[in-house]
Amino acid sequence: MATTSTTGSTLLQPLSNAVQLPSTRYALHFLVQSGISYCIMIIIGVENMHTYCFVFALGYLTVCQITRVYIFDYGQYSADFSGPMMIITQKITSLAYEIHDGMFRKDEELTPSQRGLAVRRMPSLLEYLSYNCNFMGILAGPLCSYKDYITFIEGRSYHMTQSGEHGKEEIQYEKTEPSPNLAVIQKLLVCGLSLLFHLTISKTLPVAYNIDEHFQATASWPTKVIYLYVSLLAARPKYYFAWTLADAINNAAGFGFRGYDKNGAARWDLISNLRIQQIEMSTSFKMFLDNWNIQTALWLKRVCYERTSLSPTIQTFILSAIWHGVYPGYYLTFLTGVVMTLAARAVRNNFRHHFIEPPQLKLLYDVITWIATQIAISYTVVPFVLLSIKPSFMFYSSWYYSLHSASILVLLLFPVKKTQRGKNTHENVQLSRSKKFDERENSLGQNSFSTTNNVCNQNQEIASRHSSLKQ
Numbered sequence: 036m037a038t039t040s041t042t043g044s045t046l047l048q049p050l051s052n053a054v055q056l057p058s059t060r061y062a063l064h065f066l067v068q069s070g071i072s073y074c075i076m077i078i079i080g081v082e083n084m085h086t087y088c089f090v091f092a093l094g095y096l097t098v099c100q101i102t103r104v105y106i107f108d109y110g111q112y113s114a115d116f117s118g119p120m121m122i123i124t125q126k127i128t129s130l131a132y133e134i135h136d137g138m139f140r141k142d143e144e145l146t147p148s149q150r151g152l153a154v155r156r157m158p159s160l161l162e163y164l165s166y167n168c169n170f171m172g173i174l175a176g177p178l179c180s181y182k183d184y185i186t187f188i189e190g191r192s193y194h195m196t197q198s199g200e201h202g203k204e205e206i207q208y209e210k211t212e213p214s215p216n217l218a219v220i221q222k223l224l225v226c227g228l229s230l231l232f233h234l235t236i237s238k239t240l241p242v243a244y245n246i247d248e249h250f251q252a253t254a255s256w257p258t259k260v261i262y263l264y265v266s267l268l269a270a271r272p273k274y275y276f277a278w279t280l281a282d283a284i285n286n287a288a289g290f291g292f293r294g295y296d297k298n299g300a301a302r303w304d305l306i307s308n309l310r311i312q313q314i315e316m317s318t319s320f321k322m323f324l325d326n327w328n329i330q331t332a333l334w335l336k337r338v339c340y341e342r343t344s345l346s347p348t349i350q351t352f353i354l355s356a357i358w359h360g361v362y363p364g365y366y367l368t369f370l371t372g373v374v375m376t377l378a379a380r381a382v383r384n385n386f387r388h389h390f391i392e393p394p395q396l397k398l399l400y401d402v403i404t405w406i407a408t409q410i411a412i413s414y415t416v417v418p419f420v421l422l423s424i425k426p427s428f429m430f431y432s433s434w435y436y437s438l439h440s441a442s443i444l445v446l447l448l449f450p451v452k453k454t455q456r457g458k459n460t461h462e463n464v465q466l467s468r469s470k471k472f473d474e475r476e477n478s479l480g481q482n483s484f485s486t487t488n489n490v491c492n493q494n495q496e497i498a499s500r501h502s503s504l505k506q
Contacts, residue, residue: 061116065123068095069167072127073160081138081157088131089338092124093357100360121358122176125334126167130154130181132338146341152180171288175281177308178330179290187290213301215286222283225311229276232269240269242420246429259434260410267413270420271314278308278328306330318404320379323412331355349373364418367427371415371439378442379411381449414438 072092076084100117136145137153145153158166158181166184244250245263254262285291286303293305310326317323324332340351356369390400414434418427431439 064095064099064116064120065168065173066164068092068120068123069127069164071095072131073163076131076134076157081135085128085131085135089128092127096120096124097357097361104361117360118175119173122172122178123167124358125176125178125331126181128338129178129334130158130163130166132342133181134158149337149341152182152337154181171285171290172281175277176330177278177281177285177306178334179306183305184290187292212289213292215289215291215301215303218291218301218303219283219287222279222286226276226280226283229272229279232272233276237269237272240266242266242270242417243426245417246421246426246433251433263413263417264409267416267420268315274328275309275311282307316405317408317412318401319383319408320376320411321383323408331358348376352376359419362422363424364420364422364427367418367424367431368416371418374439374442374446375411375415377451378445379408381445381451384451385449411438 072088075087075091079087096117099120103117133152133154134157136149137155138157142150162185165188166181169184172179240262245259245266250262251259282291282304285306291303291305291307293302296302308329308331310329313326314323317326335351335355339354340347343350352369352373356366359365359369387400390396415438417430418424421427421430
């Protein structure tokens with residue numbers, strides 16, 4: 036989570052104060068971006084509005100990020116307007132594509148997940164601004180689908196069907212509104228522990244120490260590898276804190292209910308953005324990215340990976356870099372991530388099936404792949420933390436670009452199987468349910484929307500989302 040930074044020199048303080056805009060003017064960017072995007076939707080029409088909204092929203096965000104980074108506070112993680120604008124950009128582009136799918140494209144042209152999310156009528160200005168700028172997600176999100184948000188606003192999120200093991204609708208629950216108190220308390224405890232870890236341990240293990248000249252000259256290779264992993268491990272709790280707190284805020288407001296489990300207990304993880312245990316125990320790039328910044332990964336899949344035929348993996352990573360900001364380190368991280376992802380996919384496809392049995396061999400494989408994954412992830416994201424290009428290249432050169440070279444060698448030696456995008460065993464179930472909900476939507480009248488089955492939607496999306504970020 037971004038933290039407020041102070042100017043290093045008192046001589047620069049008056050200048051800093053002079054160039055900083057009042058917070059109320061910052062907030063105008065939210066209304067300007069949303070307002071112009073809504074005008075584009077109305078004027079351009081459903082056939083091409085998704086393209087125009089995408090270009091405008093992302094372009095506006097990029098201009099604001101360039102202004103903040105290169106004019107106001109380069110290298111400072113200050114609390115500024117570009118953070119909320121990143122979330123609004125996701126919402127603007129997601130909704131534009133959902134309206135395009137629902138009002139222009141034919142059902143047979145859509146994937147089952149696109150059918151389930153398709154919006155069948157143009158939102159009013161009030162609905163549009165409410166979705167983009169509601170108080171629950173204005174600061175840190177996370178992203179949610181428009182249908183899920185409207186279903187929550189209209190009070191229909193508590194009448195759900197619970198999904199069985201094979202996607203069959205088994206039980207219809209008609210309960211009173213479930214209490215989010217227990218879920219909120221649990222998430223606040225996670226926030227407290229993450230914040231405590233960040234304020235104590237994280238400060239003693241800076242990522243920048245990986246490029247310290249004395250450390251590079253004196254440390255052995257095992258020491259370098261261990262410190263790389265530990266320093267990046269210590270850098271993650273601030274993200275755990277921010278995303279978990281954002282999830283808890285939405286839950287406290289009553290948003291985030293995802294139906295009931297097989298025992299009838301309420302689940303509050305509809306818009307959860309991470310799963311900490313799975314992240315730290317990841318044995319592949321796929322597992323790590325399936326559980327890290329989940330809603331952003333879904334957004335990348337929905338607006339980019341599913342909709343492009345030319346190098347979808349590369350385009351998805353480039354979009355992710357542009358959306359994150361204009362620091363060179365972001366681009367180095369995501370370009371490195373392309374190579375790492377493809378190499379990890381090749382290794383998994385060519386070797387994993389040899390280590391399934393017996394259990395002892397599988398355990399050995401899991402241990403080795405856990406170590407390899409954690410080192411590769413840490414190696415990849417160092418520039419993301421360092422931000423600037425010079426220290427990023429200093430780090431990679433100190434490692435002799437070893438993992439880059441290894442990944443390229445893997446891609447040259449082992450075949451990579453093409454993945455089928457947007458297809459999985461549950462999507463036929465999603466299709467039938469989306470049709471039922473669309474019929475209900477039409478019957479509820481002009482101001483009523485239906486959602487796809489929230490109980491199975493998240494799992495299906497995670498299972499099928501952008502294969503480019505799998506492995």
